[in-house]
Amino acid sequence: MSESAQSELALTPSQTVGPYLSLGLTWPTGHLVVPEDAPGAITITGVVRDGTGAVVPDGMVETWQADAEGRFDHADDPRGASGSGFHGFGRASTDAEGRYRIVTVKPGALGDGQAPHIDVSVFARGLLDRVVSRIYFPDEVEANATDPLLSGLPPERAATLVAERVGPAELRWDVRLRGEGETVFLAV
């Protein structure tokens, strides 16, 4: 099987979204992974800040996650596509206060030893490539303790990936791009 090296195409580089991303990437309902009134709906909000702690008013947060049963409606999942139609994707621009808001359901465990999580991409002017992170859940203390990613990080750094409960169905997860309390970012 030496053909793996044959004519591999070279990748297209990343570039910044710039300050005008809303012209191309705004969807009125992009922040709704599920409808606001869906059973089990939760809201995740947070503020994106830069290296000085100033808010980032021209960024965008995207989320990707499994459904409440820990399944993906995607043929590349070796367990099979769920067939549920759950699209799992959220997109929210930050507002003048740097705040984003996503409405979703808490993802189920995947059954592979990872704690329930949401993959996140953050885009902004000044970011030449997206930065990737994860949101974990504060009510999953046991699962978080054995999660392969969280358990490999110093506790104070792992804490940047765990959302804070601020209401019965509301979580807060802030992003600090740089500096004090810098969010853990992931190379995927």
Place this chain on the structure above:
Amino acid sequence: MTPSKPATIHQPSSAEIAGYLRPPPGTHPPLDSPPYKSTGLRAPSQAPVVLRHRLTEITGPLLTGEIGPNDHDLTRQHAAPPIGERIIVSGRVLDSDGRGIPDTLVEVWQANACGRYAHSVDTYDAPLDPNFSGGGRVVTDSAGNYSFTTIKPGPYPWGNHHNAWRPSHIHFSVFGRSFTQRLVTQMYFPGDPLFPYDPIFNSVPDEKARQRMISSFDMENSVSDWALAYRFDIVLRGREQTPFEEPHE
């Protein structure tokens, strides 16, 4: 089409999952790129933690819906055509194995022919065009092809340094079929004299990689008495042949 549900769900260990190839060094810009000043306060200071690709990374949003009738033609979104040089931009979204990525969303946005964005933040003293919004979206066909019609965007000044100008470009956002393949980039036009002066274009370390952001003039797809054409293929990461092994875990 959809696989039938297995009676018991097989739980793959992450060692069974083939991840996606990591980008070669020099392909993507370093986040901390001092000539582009805005990176100074926004680029993380700590190195990213390498994440093994598991189920959430090898899957991703499969978005095809809610395309409006004129989303593929930025010259037909208003009562009259916009001012500018009408062009057709087409190409393929592929992975590095050369396979076209079908049914995947491609989003674009750009300045008008004068280099002004229809955005409240843009204060460049150039005219807005009431017939141009500058946003479009298309979905690739079964072979990964896309095409849209627009006008050639103008270059514009920006505040990065004295006499700073961006080369003409169209912003592209693509998803592929996995979270790892997500890409936002900019398409440039061949022969632009501003390339040597642009810190965003030059943030890509590898010279050959920079060239891959430049579209090619496409006489074949030009339409007589109507529009010139440019071609821009977008190559996303391919899949590892075998599951990636890590000693720990």
